[in-house]
Amino acid sequence: MSEPIIEIQELYHTYKRQQAVRGVSFTVAAGSIHGFVGPNGAGKTTTLKILATLLKPQRGIVRVFGLNIVSQYKEVRRKLGFMPDHFSLYRQMTVQEYLDFFAAAYGMNYEERARVVSNVLALTDMEARRTDMIKGLSRGMQQRISLARVLVHDPQLLLLDEPASGLDPRARIELMEILQELRRMGKTIFISSHILSELALLCDSVTILDRGTVRYSGAMSGLHRRDEETADYMLSLVEEHPETEAALRKVGGVIGVTKEPKAPQYRVSFQRKQTDPNTLLRATLECGAQIQGFQEIVRHLNQAFMDLTEPGVPPLIEVSGNGEAASPAISTPPPIPAPPGGAS
Amino acid sequence: MNLPAFALFERTLRVETRSVVVCLGRVGLLLIILMMLLMVQTAARTGIFGAPGLQFLEYMVWVNVVFITLAGFSYFASAITEEKEEMMLGLLRMTDLNSIAILLGKSTSRLVGALLLLLVQLPFILLAVTLGGVGLHQIAAAYSTLLAYLFLLCNVALLCSVVFRNTATAAGVTLLLIFLFFFGNYWAAGIESDIASWYNVNLHRGVWPLITKIISLWRRSTPIEGLSGVFQTGFAGPIVGFQVVSNLVLGLIAFLLSWLVFDVCTRTEKDPAPTRLWIFTRKNRSSRMPRHVAGARSITWKDFAFITGGKFGLLLKFIVVILIVGVCNIFEYESDSKLSWEFEGATLVWVSLISTAVWLAIEASRVFKEEVRWKTLSSLMTLPISVPELAYRKTLGALIGTLPLLAGFFIGLLIVPDKVGDFFAEINRDPSEFGALVVVFLNFLLFFHLTAFLSLVVKRGALPLAIAIHVVGLILFGMSSLFLFAAATSGGGVLFLAGFICVVLAIPLHFAIGYRLGHLGAEE
Numbered sequence: 011m012s013e014p015i016i017e018i019q020e021l022y023h024t025y026k027r028q029q030a031v032r033g034v035s036f037t038v039a040a041g042s043i044h045g046f047v048g049p050n051g052a053g054k055t056t057t058l059k060i061l062a063t064l065l066k067p068q069r070g071i072v073r074v075f076g077l078n079i080v081s082q083y084k085e086v087r088r089k090l091g092f093m094p095d096h097f098s099l100y101r102q103m104t105v106q107e108y109l110d111f112f113a114a115a116y117g118m119n120y121e122e123r124a125r126v127v128s129n130v131l132a133l134t135d136m137e138a139r140r141t142d143m144i145k146g147l148s149r150g151m152q153q154r155i156s157l158a159r160v161l162v163h164d165p166q167l168l169l170l171d172e173p174a175s176g177l178d179p180r181a182r183i184e185l186m187e188i189l190q191e192l193r194r195m196g197k198t199i200f201i202s203s204h205i206l207s208e209l210a211l212l213c214d215s216v217t218i219l220d221r222g223t224v225r226y227s228g229a230m231s232g233l234h235r236r237d238e239e240t241a242d243y244m245l246s247l248v249e250e251h252p253e254t255e256a257a258l259r260k261v262g263g264v265i266g267v268t269k270e271p272k273a274p275q276y277r278v279s280f281q282r283k284q285t286d287p288n289t290l291l292r293a294t295l296e297c298g299a300q301i302q303g304f305q306e307i308v309r310h311l312n313q314a315f316m317d318l319t320e321p322g323v324p325p326l327i328e329v330s331g332n333g334e335a336a337s338p339a340i341s342t343p344p345p346i347p348a349p350p351g352g353a354s
Numbered sequence: 355m356n357l358p359a360f361a362l363f364e365r366t367l368r369v370e371t372r373s374v375v376v377c378l379g380r381v382g383l384l385l386i387i388l389m390m391l392l393m394v395q396t397a398a399r400t401g402i403f404g405a406p407g408l409q410f411l412e413y414m415v416w417v418n419v420v421f422i423t424l425a426g427f428s429y430f431a432s433a434i435t436e437e438k439e440e441m442m443l444g445l446l447r448m449t450d451l452n453s454i455a456i457l458l459g460k461s462t463s464r465l466v467g468a469l470l471l472l473l474v475q476l477p478f479i480l481l482a483v484t485l486g487g488v489g490l491h492q493i494a495a496a497y498s499t500l501l502a503y504l505f506l507l508c509n510v511a512l513l514c515s516v517v518f519r520n521t522a523t524a525a526g527v528t529l530l531l532i533f534l535f536f537f538g539n540y541w542a543a544g545i546e547s548d549i550a551s552w553y554n555v556n557l558h559r560g561v562w563p564l565i566t567k568i569i570s571l572w573r574r575s576t577p578i579e580g581l582s583g584v585f586q587t588g589f590a591g592p593i594v595g596f597q598v599v600s601n602l603v604l605g606l607i608a609f610l611l612s613w614l615v616f617d618v619c620t621r622t623e624k625d626p627a628p629t630r631l632w633i634f635t636r637k638n639r640s641s642r643m644p645r646h647v648a649g650a651r652s653i654t655w656k657d658f659a660f661i662t663g664g665k666f667g668l669l670l671k672f673i674v675v676i677l678i679v680g681v682c683n684i685f686e687y688e689s690d691s692k693l694s695w696e697f698e699g700a701t702l703v704w705v706s707l708i709s710t711a712v713w714l715a716i717e718a719s720r721v722f723k724e725e726v727r728w729k730t731l732s733s734l735m736t737l738p739i740s741v742p743e744l745a746y747r748k749t750l751g752a753l754i755g756t757l758p759l760l761a762g763f764f765i766g767l768l769i770v771p772d773k774v775g776d777f778f779a780e781i782n783r784d785p786s787e788f789g790a791l792v793v794v795f796l797n798f799l800l801f802f803h804l805t806a807f808l809s810l811v812v813k814r815g816a817l818p819l820a821i822a823i824h825v826v827g828l829i830l831f832g833m834s835s836l837f838l839f840a841a842a843t844s845g846g847g848v849l850f851l852a853g854f855i856c857v858v859l860a861i862p863l864h865f866a867i868g869y870r871l872g873h874l875g876a877e878e
Contacts, residue, residue, distance in 0.1 A: 062736055064876040087738040094878060098733040101627035102660060110643050114652035115737050120645040145627040159733065 015040045015167055015198045016061060021070035023056050029222055030056040034070070036217045036227035038200055040166075043193050045209040045230075046202040047311075048219035049319055054202045055095065057219070058171050061200070062092035074167065088116070091160030095172040095202075097152045098159075101145035105136060105155055108144060109162055116163035130158040134188060150181030157188065168192065170201045174208065186212055210311040218318050225318040234308035240265060241282050245294060246303035247274040257297035261285055277307070362451055362459025370467050380474055386826055387478045390414060394485060405487020405587065412585055414479060415496050417829075418472065419577055422504050424822055425468060427528040428815035430511035433461040435521040436814060439626040453616040457609070461512040468504055472497065492584055494593045499580045502601035507532065509608035516612045516619050520626065521814060539572040548688065575600035628728065630660065650739050650747050657751025661724060662717065671713070672758035678705045695769055702766030710759040711798060717752040718805040719817040722867070726810060726874050735875035741868050789849040796856035800824075803863040810870040831855065 014037035021034040031053040038044040048054050059065040060072055063083040072079045074086045100108055109130060113123040131137045134154040139147065144155060153173065160168060170189075174182045186208055189199055203209050209216065210230065217227040226233060247254065255276060258267045263284025268277040278290060287304065294301055309317070370376050390413050398406035437443040437460065446456055476497065482488045510531055514524040546565060550557050557566060573579050580597030583589060647655045658664060663671075682701045687693055722745070725731040734744055767774050781788045801824050808823075809816035831852065 059876055062732075064732060064735055084738040084740075087736055090736075092732075092736045094729075094732050096729050096878065098730050098878070099728075100656075100660065100730055101625075101728065102630040107643070111652055111656050112733075112737075114643050114648050114655075115650070115734075117649045119648055123643075145625055 013040055014038060015075055016044075016200060017071070017073040017076075018057070018061075019071040021057065021060065021067055021072060023053075023060065023065065023068050025056075031060075032222040034219065034222070034224050036224055038198065039215065040198050041193070041196055042214040043189065043199040043201065043212055045213035045216040045311075046200060046219065047204070047206060047209060047216060047315060048225075051221075052219040052319075053222040054219055055171055058092070058169055058200075058202055062090065062169050063087055064092075088163065089165055090167040090169060091163065091165035092169045093156055093160045093171060093173055095175065097156045099144050099152055099155060102143070104141050104143055105131070105147075105158075106140045108155065109158055112159050113162045118163075126162050126164070130161045133161065133191065134158045135184070150177050150184075153177060153181065153185065154188075157185070161192075166197060168197055168199045168201075170199065170203075172202055172204070174203055174205055182208065206311045206315055216311070218315060220319040226314070230311070233311065233314045239282060240279055241287075242307040243278045243280075243287060243290065244303070244305055244307050245276045245278055245290070245301070247276075247294075248300040248302045250274045251297070251299035253297045254294055254299045257293050257299075258290060261289055261293050264290070274302075360455070360458060362446075362455055363463050366459050366463035367466060370463065376467065380471060382826070383471060383475065384478070386417065386829065387414065387475060389830060390417075391478070391481060398485065407482035407485035408487040408492075408585065408587070410485055411479065411482045411488050411493060411496060414475065414482075415500060415581060415585075417825075418475075418500050419503070419581075420825065421822060422468070422500065422507060423532055424818040426507035426511050426532060427525040428818035429468075430461065430464055430508045431515050431524040431528045432521040432814050433464060433512055434515040434620070435518065435524045438620070438623070439520055441623055441626065443620050444623045447620070454613055457512065457516075457612055457616065461508060461515070461612075465505065465508040468508070469501065472500055472504065487587070489589075491593065492589050495584045495589065495591065495595070496581060498593050498598050499577055499584060499595075502598040502605075503577045506601040506605040506608070509605040509612065513608045513612045513615075516616050519624055536576055536578060539569050539576065542569045542572070544685075544688065571596075571600070575604070577601075628724065650737075650743055653734070653737075653739075653744060653747040654751040654754070657721065657748050658754045661721065662752055662755030667755060668758045671709070671755070672762065675702070675705055675709055675759060675762045678709070696773070699766045699769030699773065702762050702769065704766075706759050706762035706766060710756050710763070713756055713759060714752070714798075714802055715805055715817060715820075717755065718802040719809045719820070721748050721752045722806060722871060723809040723816065726878075729878050731871065731875040732878040735872070741872045741875075745868055745871055786849060789853070793849050793852045793856070796853050796860070797824075797828075800856045800860045800863070803860045803867065807863045807867050807870065810867065810874060 016036075016038035018037070019035045021031050022029070023031040034053065034057060046054055046058070056065065060067050061074060061079065063079050063086055066080055075089050077086050077089075079086050100111070103111070106127065109127045110123055113126050118126060128137070131140060134157055136151065136154050136158060139151060144152065147155065157170075157173065160170075173189075174185055177185065182205065189201070189212060192199060201209070201213070213230055215227075215229050216233060218225045218233075245254075245258075251274065255267050255269060258264055258276065258278055261280070263281040265279040265281060266277075267279075269275070270277065280290070287306075291301065291304060390410060394406045394410040394413070397409070434443070434456075437446060443456075451459070479493055479497070480490075482493060483490060507528075511524070511528045514528045514531070515521075518524040518527060546557070546562075546569065549555055550562075555562065557563070574596050577597065580595060583591055583595075643652060643655055643659075662668075679698070679701050682705070683693060683698070686697055686701075722731075725734060725748075735741065737744070739747075781791075801820060804823060805817055805820040808820050812819060
């Protein structure tokens with residue numbers, strides 16, 4: 011497991027009398043794409059702004075590259091690129107001027123700037139629009155310019171807040187391709203998004219935040235299973251074979267077998283410690299059934315998100331003078347422990 | 355009022371009625387009235403004023419004229435442009451609201467709010483009668499003059515707000531129109547008499563009597579002319595005089611024009627993004643960052659190039675200063691028929707100084723505001739520099755924009771070296787003059803800080819608000835020093851106190867700007 015690039019421990023942040031983040035802890039491994047999801051108002055943007063050194067954490071420890079984000083904020087800023095959920099563009103500038111300005115602001119000399127600007131424009135496929143005014147560009151192109159700006163100083167960590175919001179499907183897919191290319195280049199990407207299907211494909215690990223607390227943080231694969239003790243598999247037969255159900259039930263460790271209506275399919279649940287998929291397959295074949303398919307039933311990120319987060323608008327969490335929640339008005343389900351070998 | 359035309363109007367009035375800021379504004383106004391009352395009363399006891407009631411009325415009316423004028427180019431001129439800038443006008447037009455409803459809702463509601471501010475003064479102003487030297491008739495005439503001027507200004511600003519795309523342009527044009535309205539008639543009269551003398555024209559023949567009549571009516575329609583009559587002892591003119599009627603009619607015409615052109619001017623919604631000077635075409639290299647600029651200096655360069663106008667902006671400012679000096683020359687030549695180097699030097703010095711103050715005030719109101727408005731502050735704040743350094747770098751970019759104005763100032767000094775020598779000799783003789791100079795400088799420093807801070811606090815109109823607060827502050831300080839300190843200390847003591855207060859107020863504002871910048875950068 012690689013060294014964590016982001017370490018957050020017991021992070022709290024309160025806006026006036028409303029607690030936005032309550033005891034958030036997670037880590038992000040180097041070189042990974044880490045998804046950061048949660049309903050609106052969950053505390054994602056607050057956490058991102060703290061990581062980007064725009065906000066100071068009120069309580070807790072936040073380290074980026076092992077650096078303290080409060081006392082060593084200048085070093086942290088040199089190593090990360092933050093793309094907020096709005097474009098943050100000087101729309102009266104041309105693309106070239108905009109990127110050149112930020113490259114210069116990071117201390118690059120003239121030759122270096124010229125090279126870097128060309129490189130990031132090539133990476134974001136915006137070379138042809140180099141001399142265009144930013145205000146005339148489409149939303150998708152402005153998003154690319156915003157991403158190019160984040161990349162000019164070659165940061166190792168990218169913090170992206172809703173980078174795909176408002177983009178058309180093509181622009182979204184292209185953005186995801188750019189992010190994958192960046193991962194191949196060795197960048198660590200911490201991405202907040204509501205488009206779970208794309209995150210599921212893109213991310214190695216994920217943190218699910220709800221009402222200011224972490225509901226899950228770990229490898230994406232760990233999210234697919236409901237727990238580590240049991241497993242659910244779908245067994246598909248070539249044709250109906252009524253003896254199969256009884257044969258499966260006889261296998262030690264099988265918790266339940268459910269026949270799917272109108273199809274020769276069985277949903278089998280078993281204890282991982284007592285049996286395994288091979289035993290089940292053997293039992294099926296021995297009873298004379300012909301197997302067409304056998305695969306684990308995994309939870310999609312969408313389902314996991316729905317299971318782990320609470321419905322409705324989160325209530326205001328009043329805090330007392332010392333920053334603690336005065337009355338825990340909402341229930342907090344216990345966070346799912348991350349599987350070994352995950353990102354956290 | 356269930357008419358659709360009044361729906362937005364009614365809603366805005368309700369919102370304003372509940373607004374804490376509006377209530378605080380009224381309280382502030384009442385405090386000014388009470389302070390003035392106190393000053394006039396105290397002065398009357400010492401026998402400074404022969405007619406303290408009239409003096410009180412005069413002070414109040416002129417303060418109102420200043421505030422109405424400030425409101426004209428800030429509050430009223432943004433009535434429609436603020437919707438354009440937020441791309442909300444299209445949505446408003448998609449509802450049942452027609453153009454008259456939008457105009458009433460966005461502008462007339464503001465007018466009613468301002469009228470209420472005038473009316474709330476009436477019970478206090480009536481005390482002027484008790485103080486003596488003024489009659490009810492004069493008070494009624496003075497306030498009818500103010501109401502008519504307010505009505506005119508509100509609707510002229512509304513017209514500008516409808517016609518122009520952004521608040522800055524609408525405010526600028528409104529200010530220009532106000533200026534022309536007040537002083538244009540004097541120029542017109544001067545030009546008319548010059549033409550008559552140069553070309554030997556008989557002003558009693560042809561179209562000239564008509565032109566003379568128009569200029570005369572123009573002059574009579576200004577509040578200056580209207581009020582100067584009202585403030586004369588024994589005023590017996592009508593309460594609703596020519597100025598009132600003309601202002602109401604002109605205001606109505608401006609409103610009707612706004613209504614007529616509303617659809618044409620707001621049909622297409624334009625991108626409110628900031629524009630760059632026409633000289634910066636995309637192939638123009640003047641907007642490219644120079645080779646040697648890197649690091650935090652690039653922030654200074656960015657502000658210099660894109661906010662103050664860059665090298666072209668420098669040249670433009672110098673040309674404007676020279677043009678103003680040229681216009682002053684024309685007036686001087688008309689009055690004295692001669693020009694002197696002394697006049698040139700002094701004019702250049704004063705024009706440069708005033709232009710510098712005006713330019714810096716404008717810059718203070720937008721140097722940080724532009725970043726907040728276009729949500730670019732967060733990207734700047736993730737650069738490896740601190741918030742204070744960011745703020746100073748940006749300020750430096752704005753200050754570079756004043757170089758041609760300062761150049762004008764120093765050229766002016768070089769033209770009249772004798773006067774500079776006299777000035778230093780004068781300071782040597784009377785150090786309090788130097789103290790006064792320092793106080794003026796500190797006052798401007800405080801004013802720029804206040805403007806910059808307000809630009810980070812209020813949505814619009816930071817500059818007029820800063821002017822209003824500063825004017826009120828100066829009045830209050832003037833009164834306090836007059837009655838509390840002047841008697842006990844020498845003039846130097848008051849100067850020291852004034853300077854001290856400026857510094858004491860500027861320091862927290864200085865830090866508050868940094869705090870607000872950090873806060874707003876995180877809030878984006």
